[in-house]
Amino acid sequence: MDRALLPPQLRSQLKGLRLRPRLAPGNRGVGLHPSRNRGAGLEFSQYRAYEPGDDLRQVDWKLYARSDRFFVREAERESPLTLWLLIDASASMRQADPARPDWQRLDAARVLAAAIAELALAQGDRFGLIELRETGPQHLPASTGVRQRDRLWLRLQALRAEGELPGDAQLEPIWGRVQRGDLAVILSDGFDPRLIALAERLAAAGRELIFLQLLTAAERDFPFHSGHRFRDPETGAEIRGDGRALRAGYLERFGQMLAALDARLDAAGIARARHVLDEPLLQPLRQLFGHAAWA
Amino acid sequence: MGLSLLLPAALAALAALALPLAIHLARRTTLREVDFAALRWLRPASHPQRRLRFERWPLLLLRLALLALLALWLAQPVWRATRERPVVAVMPGVHAATIARLELPGNADLRWLADGFPALESPMPASPQPITSLLRQLDAELAPATALTVLATAAFDGADAQRPQLSREVDWRVMDDPPPAHSPPAAAAAPVLVLQAGTDPGASAVLRAVARAWRADADTPRFDASHPPDPADHLLAWLDPAAPPTVVLDWVRAGGVLLLDASVAKPAADAWRPAWSDAEGRSLLELAALGRGRMARFSRPLHAERMPELFEADFPRALLAALQPAAPAPTRAVASQYRPRQVATTHIPPGRELRPWLGLLIALLFALERLVAARGWQRSAA
Numbered sequence: 256m257d258r259a260l261l262p263p264q265l266r267s268q269l270k271g272l273r274l275r276p277r278l279a280p281g282n283r284g285v286g287l288h289p290s291r292n293r294g295a296g297l298e299f300s301q302y303r304a305y306e307p308g309d310d311l312r313q314v315d316w317k318l319y320a321r322s323d324r325f326f327v328r329e330a331e332r333e334s335p336l337t338l339w340l341l342i343d344a345s346a347s348m349r350q351a352d353p354a355r356p357d358w359q360r361l362d363a364a365r366v367l368a369a370a371i372a373e374l375a376l377a378q379g380d381r382f383g384l385i386e387l388r389e390t391g392p393q394h395l396p397a398s399t400g401v402r403q404r405d406r407l408w409l410r411l412q413a414l415r416a417e418g419e420l421p422g423d424a425q426l427e428p429i430w431g432r433v434q435r436g437d438l439a440v441i442l443s444d445g446f447d448p449r450l451i452a453l454a455e456r457l458a459a460a461g462r463e464l465i466f467l468q469l470l471t472a473a474e475r476d477f478p479f480h481s482g483h484r485f486r487d488p489e490t491g492a493e494i495r496g497d498g499r500a501l502r503a504g505y506l507e508r509f510g511q512m513l514a515a516l517d518a519r520l521d522a523a524g525i526a527r528a529r530h531v532l533d534e535p536l537l538q539p540l541r542q543l544f545g546h547a548a549w550a
Numbered sequence: 551m552g553l554s555l556l557l558p559a560a561l562a563a564l565a566a567l568a569l570p571l572a573i574h575l576a577r578r579t580t581l582r583e584v585d586f587a588a589l590r591w592l593r594p595a596s597h598p599q600r601r602l603r604f605e606r607w608p609l610l611l612l613r614l615a616l617l618a619l620l621a622l623w624l625a626q627p628v629w630r631a632t633r634e635r636p637v638v639a640v641m642p643g644v645h646a647a648t649i650a651r652l653e654l655p656g657n658a659d660l661r662w663l664a665d666g667f668p669a670l671e672s673p674m675p676a677s678p679q680p681i682t683s684l685l686r687q688l689d690a691e692l693a694p695a696t697a698l699t700v701l702a703t704a705a706f707d708g709a710d711a712q713r714p715q716l717s718r719e720v721d722w723r724v725m726d727d728p729p730p731a732h733s734p735p736a737a738a739a740a741p742v743l744v745l746q747a748g749t750d751p752g753a754s755a756v757l758r759a760v761a762r763a764w765r766a767d768a769d770t771p772r773f774d775a776s777h778p779p780d781p782a783d784h785l786l787a788w789l790d791p792a793a794p795p796t797v798v799l800d801w802v803r804a805g806g807v808l809l810l811d812a813s814v815a816k817p818a819a820d821a822w823r824p825a826w827s828d829a830e831g832r833s834l835l836e837l838a839a840l841g842r843g844r845m846a847r848f849s850r851p852l853h854a855e856r857m858p859e860l861f862e863a864d865f866p867r868a869l870l871a872a873l874q875p876a877a878p879a880p881t882r883a884v885a886s887q888y889r890p891r892q893v894a895t896t897h898i899p900p901g902r903e904l905r906p907w908l909g910l911l912i913a914l915l916f917a918l919e920r921l922v923a924a925r926g927w928q929r930s931a932a
Contacts, residue, residue: 350585350586446588446590485586485592487586494589496592505588508591509588
């Protein structure tokens with residue numbers, strides 16, 4: 256790992272932030288997150304004596320053969336929350352600001368994803384990664400632990416933004432990964448309506464969704480004054496024009512789009528935050544996972 | 551009259567001004583390309599924003615100025631001092647009292663028509679002056695618009711053989727002042743031939759005959775070193791093969807004319823040149839200057855078989871013409887008959903050449919242009 260994905264300063268600021276799914280019903284268990292299974296997990300925890308009412312499937316029959324007693328394999332209770340980080344890897348994520356050309360949208364997405372995974376790791380939650388690449392979604396299976404974090408960082412650092420978003424048919428496997436009740440954080444510029452539609456459908460199907468929109472300062476301010484050839488990195492379409500002449504119309508339409516997007520996300524019950532590349536990274540995290548968000 | 555161009559057609563080079571204009575317009579069309587992901591919210595301006603707009607005004611102006619100066623440089627600009635004051639040129643011999651009586655323009659620039667055109671306050675220059683030549687010089691040196699008045703004496707020396715042709719209308723006023731003293735060149739009298747006979751009596755006889763042909767009363771005295779003859783009207787013929795002594799050469803340097811026989815070795819002189827040739831172009835007589843005087847030397851012996859021209863009836867006169875300098879042409883003219891004519895002229899009045907300064911300015915501008923261009927390039931690259 257050539258450099259730490261998460262700046263130490265940001266990592267220290269993560270204290271006090273919590274992943275708290277809003278959809279969680281409050282009547283299940285006493286853990287940090289409500290449980291939805293009955294304690295049968297993947298990782299062995301201990302044996303305990305059979306009690307009437309235990310599922311016969313959980314009786315360890317080999318141990319019974321050796322000891323002539325019924326023991327029940329008890330697994331560590333699975334963490335009820337699974338976090339999925341969905342990162343848009345289309346070419347538009349390569350966009351950077353003229354003032355800071357080496358800080359792409361994808362770089363911000365990487366750091367934010369690492370920060371959110373850090374939160375999950377601190378809480379013992381499982382976290383996985385889904386890269387929305389042109390060739391189809393690539394996923395890192397959800398798990399927890401420091402090694403999972405290393406795997407995640409490796410994947411994040413190898414991630415490159417190219418091409419367009421995968422088609423709807425290719426997005427189908429996401430439904431199998433992101434289970435009902437899981438928390439999914441989408442990191443994208445939010446320019447592709449298909450991704451918004453996917454988020455809406457996931458939210459409607461009982462998934463907990465967070466949409467973290469990443470914008471460049473140029474998209475917010477449109478600081479172009481002379482003639483330019485504006486090129487869409489995904490489609491290659493071009494618009495020529497004088498920055499001053501285009502500015503007013505662009506800012507108006509862009510503002511309308513953001514307002515419409517906010518309204519859609521709100522209507523779908525999707526938590527949202529917006530990060531502009533020249534702003535501090537902590538701000539959207541605090542907005543999503545800080546004390547104010549718990550209320 | 552200030553600035554004028556010797557080659558105004560070179561201003562056609564101003565057409566090159568279109569070059570930087572085109573460059574700066576064309577550079578505008580090559581727009582800077584930027585990636586912009588939010589392209590779908592960008593609409594091209596509804597009315598096409600196709601105003602002609604130049605990029606980088608200071609650089610463009612510099613380049614235009616540079617090219618304009620180059621065109622000007624090609625056009626050979628000259629600066630002429632503005633002299634609008636009418637000029638009154640006064641021939642030497644016109645009295646100050648006469649001038650005072652005349653009605654002349656109040657701001658007139660009064661000058662003697664003499665070498666260097668001294669102001670009238672300076673003493674009257676000596677006459678005669680080469681009047682026609684001076685008139686032409688004055689006409690050429692003055693700006694075309696300057697009026698010229700000439701106050702002429704009734705008659706004057708220094709005229710050409712024809713009326714002067716000047717580029718302007720000259721106010722030619724003939725004063726009735728007496729013309730300066732006139733001494734027409736006297737017709738040169740035939741000289742007395744002083745003969746230093748040599749070993750060849752034939753040659754001496756020929757020269758004595760020549761002397762008699764020149765002057766009927768001629769006798770041919772011998773050269774007497776203690777009483778050298780007057781160089782003005784004596785001619786020394788030296789037939790003695792022995793080189794002429796120093797005293798003779800000194801006499802020549804004082805203005806005498808020495809005629810040498812072919813048997814005499816050529817004394818040292820700057821350059822001997824043929825002065826008289828026969829019908830076939832072979833030299834008969836060679837001349838060389840020595841001091842104020844001259845030496846002549848027959849190219850061949852004075853014998854009829856070597857020099858058949860001796861038989862010619864006009865041999866003495868032709869010999870005299872070859873020996874004596876040509877009489878000056880008459881240069882006296884009556885002023886009332888000598889009014890200059892105005893002719894259309896293609897003469898270009900002189901002026902101070904501005905090219906070196908312009909070249910310096912162009913070099914400076916070029917350096918500045920490179921500086922500005924490089925700085926702009928750095929800024930766009932950064």
